[in-house]
Amino acid sequence: MNGYLAILKMRMKTLLQYRTAAFAAVTTEFFWGLIMMMIYQAFFSSTTAKEPLSLSQSITFLWLGQALIQLLPWTIDKELEAQIKNGNVAYELVRPVDLYAIWFARALALRLIPTLMRCFPILILAGLFFGLEPPVSGQAGALFAISIILALFLSSAISTLVMVSLFWTISGEGIQRLLPNISLLLSGLMVPLPLFPHWLQPFLSIQPFRGVLDIPCRIYTGVIPIDTAFYFLGFQLAWICCFVWFGHKLMKKAARHFVIQGG
Amino acid sequence: MLFWKLISSSFRSQMQYSASFLTLCIAHLFSTSIYFLGVWVLFDRFQMVKGWTVYEVGLIYGIVHIGFGLGESFARGFERFSYMLIQGDFDRVLLRPINPLLQIAAHDIQLLRLSRCIQGAFILGWSASHFSFAFISIQTLVIIFSIIGTTCLFYGLLVIQAALSFWTTETLEIMNITTYGGLQTGQYPMSFYNRSFRLIFTFVIPLSCVAYYPIAALLQRESIPIWAASIAPVTGLIFLYLACQLWHIGSRRYHSTGC
Numbered sequence: 001m002n003g004y005l006a007i008l009k010m011r012m013k014t015l016l017q018y019r020t021a022a023f024a025a026v027t028t029e030f031f032w033g034l035i036m037m038m039i040y041q042a043f044f045s046s047t048t049a050k051e052p053l054s055l056s057q058s059i060t061f062l063w064l065g066q067a068l069i070q071l072l073p074w075t076i077d078k079e080l081e082a083q084i085k086n087g088n089v090a091y092e093l094v095r096p097v098d099l100y101a102i103w104f105a106r107a108l109a110l111r112l113i114p115t116l117m118r119c120f121p122i123l124i125l126a127g128l129f130f131g132l133e134p135p136v137s138g139q140a141g142a143l144f145a146i147s148i149i150l151a152l153f154l155s156s157a158i159s160t161l162v163m164v165s166l167f168w169t170i171s172g173e174g175i176q177r178l179l180p181n182i183s184l185l186l187s188g189l190m191v192p193l194p195l196f197p198h199w200l201q202p203f204l205s206i207q208p209f210r211g212v213l214d215i216p217c218r219i220y221t222g223v224i225p226i227d228t229a230f231y232f233l234g235f236q237l238a239w240i241c242c243f244v245w246f247g248h249k250l251m252k253k254a255a256r257h258f259v260i261q262g263g
Numbered sequence: 264m265l266f267w268k269l270i271s272s273s274f275r276s277q278m279q280y281s282a283s284f285l286t287l288c289i290a291h292l293f294s295t296s297i298y299f300l301g302v303w304v305l306f307d308r309f310q311m312v313k314g315w316t317v318y319e320v321g322l323i324y325g326i327v328h329i330g331f332g333l334g335e336s337f338a339r340g341f342e343r344f345s346y347m348l349i350q351g352d353f354d355r356v357l358l359r360p361i362n363p364l365l366q367i368a369a370h371d372i373q374l375l376r377l378s379r380c381i382q383g384a385f386i387l388g389w390s391a392s393h394f395s396f397a398f399i400s401i402q403t404l405v406i407i408f409s410i411i412g413t414t415c416l417f418y419g420l421l422v423i424q425a426a427l428s429f430w431t432t433e434t435l436e437i438m439n440i441t442t443y444g445g446l447q448t449g450q451y452p453m454s455f456y457n458r459s460f461r462l463i464f465t466f467v468i469p470l471s472c473v474a475y476y477p478i479a480a481l482l483q484r485e486s487i488p489i490w491a492a493s494i495a496p497v498t499g500l501i502f503l504y505l506a507c508q509l510w511h512i513g514s515r516r517y518h519s520t521g522c
Binding site (some may be wrong): 021024025027031034038042044051173177184195196197 | 311
């Protein structure tokens with residue numbers, strides 16, 4: 001276990017170097033949030049009907065999404081991708097460690113560090129001036145924290161599975177282009193999932209991407225009441241298990257009979 | 264003419280892997296369409312916003328995406344410009360007896376990105392089919408002017424972003440607010456935003472002049488005469504001209520960083 005923790009720690013230290021890039025990204029995300037906030041205000045000002053989310057809840061969803069945007073499984077590890085392309089992954093397979101666990105630890109760092117660097121400025125500014133509300137109750141806040149941790153694991157499990165699939169597709173350019181957009185849409189970052197049409201809800205409520213953002217946001221704003229929250233935490237956990245199990249299995253299969261590229 | 268030669272050579276080089284190119288195009292088409300899905304979801308729930316229907320917003324959305332797509336297809340050179348400066352490759356560009364701006368523009372043209380235009384054109388066509396516009400009419404003319412103006416405006420922004428690297432060497436990522444942020448902002452009618460935003464996107468970055476006002480005048484949403492609306496996109500051309508001037512000022516103070 002210590003080995004994997006050491007890798008997690010090393011990756012974190014490397015990723016912490018990119019502070020200027022984080023500043024630019026925060027500004028962009030903040031700007032995007034402001035635009036979307038005005039758009040929501042415009043939409044809600046023209047309706048009197050009761051919507052599944054109120055304006056202030058939508059704005060809270062929006063800012064949480066902007067703050068936690070890096071939690072989404074939208075990039076894959078560039079270094080590992082290069083290893084698969086140039087064949088150096090063969091050396092990795094020789095090491096007496098579980099490759100899946102190493103990749104998973106790297107994915108965790110890749111999600112966690114940018115999120116930690118970027119979320120606080122947005123949360124503070126939005127909380128003070130732009131309508132981000134505190135969690136509905138202390139309990140909801142605590143459950144939100146648990147749900148965010150699960151979201152981090154779920155997101156890492158999804159991106160690790162995509163990484164493993166590169167053993168077959170090699171370039172993965174297609175999936176790299178689609179993954180950000182799929183996660184943007186299905187996690188509810190683009191538009192909160194409760195605002196989607198009614199007939200789409202059955203599909204939206206079972207797909208795994210909602211566990212990355214939608215469920216934490218719903219718990220935070222009280223759309224999911226506290227007594228049913230545990231069911232949704234279980235939902236996240238179940239998807240984590242699915243992705244880890246499948247990714248691990250696929251990795252084993254890959255290790256047995258794949259052809260090393262390059263040389 | 265040389266420009267066309269460079270374009271066709273880019274085209275041929277990307278067509279070498281035609282199957283991979285096609286798959287990527289489809290993926291890109293799909294991923295840019297997601298933006299419209301975001302707009303559509305909100306309209307499906309709220310029907311009408313400040314008097315705008317989804318078809319009317321679709322006109323603006325289509326124009327902005329076509330303009331952005333055209334602009335970014337010819338902007339790979341500008342995006343990578345700061346690397347060029349850092350590596351000292353710009354010296355090589357300066358040695359050639361052709362306008363450096365043209366060389367950078369024709370550098371590695373991204374045909375793939377044209378799929379954003381296809382998506383935008385599709386939405387524009389779909390939206391326009393809900394109005395009784397004649398094919399040859401003042402409306403079509405305004406839309407075409409508007410597309411030209413929007414393309415020039417976004418291209419100008421990309422040129423400015425590159426030109427600023429003459430001073431900073433590194434790319435100013437902050438400028439993405441104006442390009443990608445502009446795209447996001449421009450998808451919706453300007454009347455959705457508050458006053459200070461509207462002022463910035465009219466007088467600093469004339470996004471509302473190239474896309475919003477022409478369409479709003481067509482649909483009689485703003486009390487502007489149609490002739491004024493149809494010449495408003497000229498501001499996009501002026502913006503591009505000024506951006507090129509900034510580039511020239513920058514390139515005059517260029518010192519090689521190469522090794």
